[in-house]
Amino acid sequence: MILYDNRRFLGYSQYFHVFGSAIFTFRSAPQSVVGAAVGYYATQNADELTDYIVNPTAYFSAISLVLGFLLVFRTQLAYMRYWEGRTSFQTLMSKLEDVGIHTKTFVRLNDSEAIKWKNAMGHMLINYLALAMAELRGERDLDEVVTKYNLSLTPDQREELEAFSYRAYIAMSWIMDAWVKRATAGGVTVPPPVQSRTYQNLSEAQLAFNAAQKIQSTPFPYPFVQVCGMLLNVYMFSAPLVIGAYINHFIFGTLLSCFSVLGFFALNRTADELEDPFGHDPNDLPLDHYLCSFQESMVSLGIIQYSELQVADDE
Amino acid sequence: MILYDNRRFLGYSQYFHVFGSAIFTFRSAPQSVVGAAVGYYATQNADELTDYIVNPTAYFSAISLVLGFLLVFRTQLAYMRYWEGRTSFQTLMSKLEDVGIHTKTFVRLNDSEAIKWKNAMGHMLINYLALAMAELRGERDLDEVVTKYNLSLTPDQREELEAFSYRAYIAMSWIMDAWVKRATAGGVTVPPPVQSRTYQNLSEAQLAFNAAQKIQSTPFPYPFVQVCGMLLNVYMFSAPLVIGAYINHFIFGTLLSCFSVLGFFALNRTADELEDPFGHDPNDLPLDHYLCSFQESMVSLGIIQYSELQVADDE
Amino acid sequence: MILYDNRRFLGYSQYFHVFGSAIFTFRSAPQSVVGAAVGYYATQNADELTDYIVNPTAYFSAISLVLGFLLVFRTQLAYMRYWEGRTSFQTLMSKLEDVGIHTKTFVRLNDSEAIKWKNAMGHMLINYLALAMAELRGERDLDEVVTKYNLSLTPDQREELEAFSYRAYIAMSWIMDAWVKRATAGGVTVPPPVQSRTYQNLSEAQLAFNAAQKIQSTPFPYPFVQVCGMLLNVYMFSAPLVIGAYINHFIFGTLLSCFSVLGFFALNRTADELEDPFGHDPNDLPLDHYLCSFQESMVSLGIIQYSELQVADDE
Amino acid sequence: MILYDNRRFLGYSQYFHVFGSAIFTFRSAPQSVVGAAVGYYATQNADELTDYIVNPTAYFSAISLVLGFLLVFRTQLAYMRYWEGRTSFQTLMSKLEDVGIHTKTFVRLNDSEAIKWKNAMGHMLINYLALAMAELRGERDLDEVVTKYNLSLTPDQREELEAFSYRAYIAMSWIMDAWVKRATAGGVTVPPPVQSRTYQNLSEAQLAFNAAQKIQSTPFPYPFVQVCGMLLNVYMFSAPLVIGAYINHFIFGTLLSCFSVLGFFALNRTADELEDPFGHDPNDLPLDHYLCSFQESMVSLGIIQYSELQVADDE
Amino acid sequence: MILYDNRRFLGYSQYFHVFGSAIFTFRSAPQSVVGAAVGYYATQNADELTDYIVNPTAYFSAISLVLGFLLVFRTQLAYMRYWEGRTSFQTLMSKLEDVGIHTKTFVRLNDSEAIKWKNAMGHMLINYLALAMAELRGERDLDEVVTKYNLSLTPDQREELEAFSYRAYIAMSWIMDAWVKRATAGGVTVPPPVQSRTYQNLSEAQLAFNAAQKIQSTPFPYPFVQVCGMLLNVYMFSAPLVIGAYINHFIFGTLLSCFSVLGFFALNRTADELEDPFGHDPNDLPLDHYLCSFQESMVSLGIIQYSELQVADDE
Known part of the structure; x- marks a missing residue:
């Protein structure tokens, strides 16, 4: 279990622990790099992509809305188990x-x-x-x-x-x-x-x-974990295409792709960590x-x- | 109950079990194929479809938002029963x-x-x-x-x-x-x-x-199950039309249609599996x-x- | 209480019970017909309507988002009472x-x-x-x-x-x-x-x-029920206008209007049925x-x- | 506590109680009138407003989404207290x-x-x-x-x-x-x-x-109540501007502004009523x-x- | 614990306490000023920004939707701890x-x-x-x-x-x-x-x-807190860019940027306050x-x- 200090520097000191982080980990960071790379590619090919991806709403409504809910809800259940x-x-x-x-x-x-x-x-x-x-x-x-x-x-x-x-x-x-x-x-x-x-x-x-x-x-039921995993990996490759195509500044688009993918994977990782609170992991x-x-x-x-x-x- | 290994290959090994899966099953896979087919059709007829479906937001707000919440919430209740x-x-x-x-x-x-x-x-x-x-x-x-x-x-x-x-x-x-x-x-x-x-x-x-x-x-109350079933099947035929029309690349549009339908049906299947945890099913x-x-x-x-x-x- | 068979015909047989249904009932079906009628009217007058309703997002964000959450949440509470x-x-x-x-x-x-x-x-x-x-x-x-x-x-x-x-x-x-x-x-x-x-x-x-x-x-608290009822009936008359205007195919637009209104009313009806599990109703x-x-x-x-x-x- | 009859007139008779209502009250009705007035003003100045408010999505995503969730969730907690x-x-x-x-x-x-x-x-x-x-x-x-x-x-x-x-x-x-x-x-x-x-x-x-x-x-924790109150009042003045600008029919736009503001305030009022179930209020x-x-x-x-x-x- | 009077001035008197507020605090107010500044900058450079940020939906779906849910859900868990x-x-x-x-x-x-x-x-x-x-x-x-x-x-x-x-x-x-x-x-x-x-x-x-x-x-699990913190700070710098670009009136855009950032940070602060109800803080x-x-x-x-x-x- 990690005790963090939420008072120093108006609370900002608490965000930079690496030990026990769900961000600085091999389960989230590599995926965010993939996301950033795809996002960068999309910003460079935005004109072509927008010919295909006529409206980003269709994409986000079809995939990311349900994934977002699923992950938030999985995290909630994981916290309850914890x-x-x-x-x-x-x-x-x-x-x-x-x-x-x-x-x-x-x-x-x-x-x-x-x-x-x-x-x-x-x-x-x-x-x-x-x-x-x-x-x-x-x-x-x-x-x-x-x-x-x-x-x-x-x-x-x-x-x-x-x-x-x-x-x-x-x-x-x-x-x-x-x-x-x-x-x-x-x-x-x-x-x-x-x-x-x-x-x-x-x-x-x-x-x-x-x-x-x-x-x-x-353990947390398998079908649930599998559905989350499937949608997460679909998201990692496809969302940055849409983000980069419609936010086609090479820095801004790449960063947002990176943070968007990182946010979802880090949430999934958080749930993973909390599901079994017994053991020797940093957050146990x-x-x-x-x-x-x-x-x-x-x-x-x-x-x-x-x-x-x-x-x-x-x- | 399926014990899965969430450590090998950075956790990716856990996503490919077929036994007990809510994805590789006759309750989700055929529907995702239907979804993919409708999506492919839509990518090929995008010009015509966009004359009718002037704005995808109207579609998604009217149908898929409430379906998404319903399914996430049904799964949550199913998990609580489990x-x-x-x-x-x-x-x-x-x-x-x-x-x-x-x-x-x-x-x-x-x-x-x-x-x-x-x-x-x-x-x-x-x-x-x-x-x-x-x-x-x-x-x-x-x-x-x-x-x-x-x-x-x-x-x-x-x-x-x-x-x-x-x-x-x-x-x-x-x-x-x-x-x-x-x-x-x-x-x-x-x-x-x-x-x-x-x-x-x-x-x-x-x-x-x-x-x-x-x-x-x-059992889980019947009217609830029926409303979910009705909206799911409406979704299977209509969502890919909208997705394909607005993401009209023949591979990308078809794949997204497939995954979107698959995600919803797999979620429904997950709830189905968890609702009665006693029996001889793989996830019992x-x-x-x-x-x-x-x-x-x-x-x-x-x-x-x-x-x-x-x-x-x-x- | 209705025992349904979720195995026959890949589970599809379970969706067609009329007894105890929240769909085939006088609390949901007439409203869905009204919705369909308004939706049909809208598809026929789409050009005029789109002059007024410049963007469907404004409509859906203002009304249906909160109604959707309210109903899903009411159903959840009703299930908990049940x-x-x-x-x-x-x-x-x-x-x-x-x-x-x-x-x-x-x-x-x-x-x-x-x-x-x-x-x-x-x-x-x-x-x-x-x-x-x-x-x-x-x-x-x-x-x-x-x-x-x-x-x-x-x-x-x-x-x-x-x-x-x-x-x-x-x-x-x-x-x-x-x-x-x-x-x-x-x-x-x-x-x-x-x-x-x-x-x-x-x-x-x-x-x-x-x-x-x-x-x-x-009973479930009155103000809650009243707010749901108010928004549902506003939805019944207004949502099909927007749906029909932006999905202006006379069959597709009408059907979606119908299902959208039906989905919301059926959800409300489901909550109604589950709130008091004692009595002689089919779902009691x-x-x-x-x-x-x-x-x-x-x-x-x-x-x-x-x-x-x-x-x-x-x- | 109000006992309502949800059977007469297909259940419609239950929606018109004034006593104990969260709609016909000085905590919701005046605000809905303000909302309607702002909405009417917006329909009359839609051309000018759409120059400024280029896309309504930006507005609704930034303010009303989080307010909607907050209120639904506050009502849920209030019901649990009740x-x-x-x-x-x-x-x-x-x-x-x-x-x-x-x-x-x-x-x-x-x-x-x-x-x-x-x-x-x-x-x-x-x-x-x-x-x-x-x-x-x-x-x-x-x-x-x-x-x-x-x-x-x-x-x-x-x-x-x-x-x-x-x-x-x-x-x-x-x-x-x-x-x-x-x-x-x-x-x-x-x-x-x-x-x-x-x-x-x-x-x-x-x-x-x-x-x-x-x-x-x-009592329900103060910071929570304050955040809800702040966002609600921001919503009352700003949402009708956006609604009226994009649904610029003088009746439809005004009515939707009114109902949208009324819905949010009535929800807040419902939570207020349910939070302390002891006392002499109609819903106690x-x-x-x-x-x-x-x-x-x-x-x-x-x-x-x-x-x-x-x-x-x-x- | 703060006892507030929710009756005076139709309840409006309760919104202006500074003591124990999650709004008038060094954890929310400075960030809202940053948000307002970025928002003001964006209204002044809207033409240039809209070249890059082609569609605000992409931004909000990718970042703020999941952040919104996360914060509402964190607040809910914090209330449950309280x-x-x-x-x-x-x-x-x-x-x-x-x-x-x-x-x-x-x-x-x-x-x-x-x-x-x-x-x-x-x-x-x-x-x-x-x-x-x-x-x-x-x-x-x-x-x-x-x-x-x-x-x-x-x-x-x-x-x-x-x-x-x-x-x-x-x-x-x-x-x-x-x-x-x-x-x-x-x-x-x-x-x-x-x-x-x-x-x-x-x-x-x-x-x-x-x-x-x-x-x-x-304490509330660290990875969760870190993910919230990361997304919040990304939001603070990026959301006002999008809001200001698409609501490019220098007052309206600046104010909305300010309130949007304030709302999210105040929610986070509320959760922070409620998580540990023992101590000498105003809301304890x-x-x-x-x-x-x-x-x-x-x-x-x-x-x-x-x-x-x-x-x-x-x-």
Whole structure:
């Protein structure tokens, strides 16, 4: 995710980032150069072209109007996917943080055994979040995941994660199991109706994770993407012909052709970037940063210690 | 559902799938050929046509503007139906998976009777999901459904399913019945307030299934579809006349006519495909794959064994 | 609700239904004839008209652009009302079906008294749904309602329904009363926290009914409808003048005038039809069919018998 | 709220209401007259104007396109506010009605004390709804509110309401207090998990009231309104110049100028009307009618008597 | 937030606020002056320009159509962010107010210890809301926050807040801790199922705060902003050339150029303003006012005294 400063130089400083741009990218810039070249050609052959292209309205009504709407609408849907992903992840974290508070307040005993249990629960919650993140990012190699997110796993847990592919789900079953075991043993001091809140939070955390997974595993429908792609490429070759023929100044016509093609392709690229907000692209959500936040919140409850954490927040 | 690679050849490789395309299909391609033919005719008779069609703006403002909006908006609504279907199915699975965890953790005894009960519950959950899928896909023949999804049913259950048409509903009543019976017999070790979470999850699973069913049983309203169809077919015959008359180069005019008609029909086809996301069409949701995932999650909880499953994930 | 076949003849068979059409109706067809007539007049007087109407862009930008957006947007909102109505009714049924399962599984005794209570509860749920339907359709005559939906009421219940106009609400209070009475008498075998799910479902059913009622009792805001109507009728008389003047072929100009006016009016009619999805119009929701489904689901639970039902599903 | 008949005279009867119209109002009609006057002037000076205004496309693309979208979109947002307000109020009532049923069924004793308590609870619920309505309408004078909505308050309650400005909130605390007191004293016959539904309903009623209040207290953002206003007034003076110059028939040009300006202003007025659905404007929600409905529903439960009510439903 | 009077002078008085305007600002006004200057230049060189810019349609279709949609759509998304922020904050307050009522009614004892506990809880709720506000506004200096919002903290609490950065979260853990401690000690007089409502409300308050935080911490995606910025600045220099060339009256052409550029930039500025509704900008939500309301509601419950408050409501 790119944080931009919209205050300096009356806001103009924000327009010149290259990192994460939809303009300065191989998906838009080459096409705009093609557009500019065709546009330049058209300005030089305007007389001939206007014999054929008698009225530019016919062209724009037939092709670019519908393409324009399609792209704006695709971008809108892409933004909604992005926002739904953001919201799901936020809900996931909020629910887990709530379980963190329960861990601190529902288990009142402070003998060494209770402290150990709370610490283990803190790690289980962090593990769950990290495994959920790894699934959303498509990271399947368990060794890498353990190293990268610095998971603290018992050998049994490690073995179980290796055997199955739904790792976050398994981690969730551990958490629920730990609560049921402790409650059955009498180690939870609040009455059962209040205990049941914990299970509700866990269920809602899992639902939120599944909602995020849904976005990651369901791409934007193919026919839609194909129609956009077809019209975009038709536009790239034909629109500059019309623009150059009717705005036949060699600089002005070429520039407008370039910006027109660039605008459409950059919009398409923007949609592409936003459709899947999980991953390591510049415009993806800063999941590592969220994980660090979550770890710090566990530390602030006093159930785990700073010294137990090693993941650096480098985003 | 089609997974496409949007990285190879700067993303251009994604545009040439035929399977599941809205372009290379009998619902769009023939019409684009008609459009091209009319367009070619118009380029050859441009002089005569421009006597009649004095200004192309009148044509495009009167017909194609509203058609364009209608189609873009129909596609947007279709996408929302698709997404709602996806979300409902995800919620259904998430809630059932939660009940799976409850099966493992709320029933702590591990005598052979408890293990058997858990195994039966695992199969009941899988049966429910499979029967729900069959209803969403309109598969009514019970023998086929049992074979296809490899359901393990007792003779009594089989008989009951044969007698009534709301099969998923009946399967849900079995699940709830089994939980109530076990809890009454003292076989659930968590206190009642925590037990009640299981019933809430089941209720929410049923609600999510009903929401998915709603989409499948309620087609996009007929008058809307008819108005789109009428305008589309008027467009196919008339727009190329205007395009060809005013862009009267025999190649350029013909191509633009073709792409303009193709774009509109492909958009309509896209909406058609997305409106009902359940079924066996190329762009429908991969329900078989989801069922396999669910079965694997039951296996990873240890309540059923891999050897009990036979459905192959061939999507 | 009209189920159409979008597969036969490459999908073309779906466009020729008259029943429920927004095209072949007295709200759109006469206006399209007026449009055609004005358009024909314009083609015959094109020379004179083009002296006055110097540029068609001025006309279309000033009137039809905003009308087009308004209508597309009104249709979108109408569809959302339709869909919200559909969703509310689905939720209502889903929640009542859940209470049906509770009736079967939460009351485990199978002495004749329990069987009778369950049967009575089944009828109360059906009565509630039928009374809700009658309110949504504006059917106020109790005798007719009782006959039409074949309600089985005790004389006391009948009397109470006659005294007050919020019939579904009264029926809901009976259902809750019956559950409280039975639970207090010890006839519900699940513990109170699980019992409370039943009350939650009933509360959510009532909320869903109220949401459906909201749509039925709150028409689309009047000023909006009036502005659409004003611009539509201005369009009907003026647009064909411009179309005919600039597309002055007597067949082509007349046809385009006709379709242009028809398209706008049909869109308006579509919105009109979808705004209130409850009632007996061709495009309204098949409530009778839903009621039958619900009755069958009660039968499949074994709490009421087929022989007790008489309502035919004729939709 | 205006109920219109969309069936008489093929629906044409609905277009001529003056009450609540966005057309026959001082916010739209005078501007349309200005527009018509400018348009008439333009038709008389068309030759001179067309020397300056060489192409109307430049004008309409630069100004009216974006204004049109802005207004359609503003109206859409206004409708969403209207609908959210309607939904919130419906939820508020639905939840209170549910508490009404609880009052009847959860308190089973029918000694005179219980009857009195139920009656008092009925009045408290009505008071809460009336005070919520008064807050939504900005009615701050307590004497007027008491008289208008015929509240039955004890002197203590009256005093408390006078001291603080969050009256509905105080009324809610009375309701919850009354339930807690009665339950503590053993006067509620359902077990605590079922009792807790009542508190949930009350909490949801308060949330729904707050959501309605949010709409009333948060106007549509100012910069948006200002941009619309600026462009609308620029349009009023400039668009008719262009329309009249290019549609230079003195009747046709004047009428189109008039309707074009009227359409835009009426749309703006519609948005204005819908943005805050609470109040006494013709298009506002019929809150008084809803209050009467609620009172009748309390009567139908038998917890209060008709004779205790005096508010007439005059909407 | 700016409250404007839309009644005086037929609503015209509302258009002339400078404070919070998107028109009278350094982000829109200078650009409109540039636009006017270019437009004036174009009117003076119209003959030469029309040799190059043969048809204005080509220009507007290629650039301004898509820019217009983009901006309208960006503004729509910005409004949705604004409204989601408003809704989240309202939910946060509503849930905390509910806990306030619980504080009053669930703890019935009125000995001095109970009164003290209630008072402390009231302050804890206020502290939570104030700390949540400070986080939403990015106020990180604890001393300033304590002074500004007049927090009453114990030294221990103060120390804990200084050690960690998730202050609202820590404050939430205090609140839950206080409830658990009191309930365990027998100081809450309602049964556990009713007590559990309090925890649910607190969990929902935290979720609502997190939803608000999500908006504040996730800016509108960068590529989108960059594409808008690029096209806007291209528009500023090129559109007035076309407008001035084809509306070549030196006043009319200059004014239209000015308003056209102003309209687009003001729209962009509006979106900018609404995207993050938390902060101290003129159009941001009046958080201070909401805090005062909340404090008053705590006073009206009688759990804290007016004399304990010092924050002035100066918005």
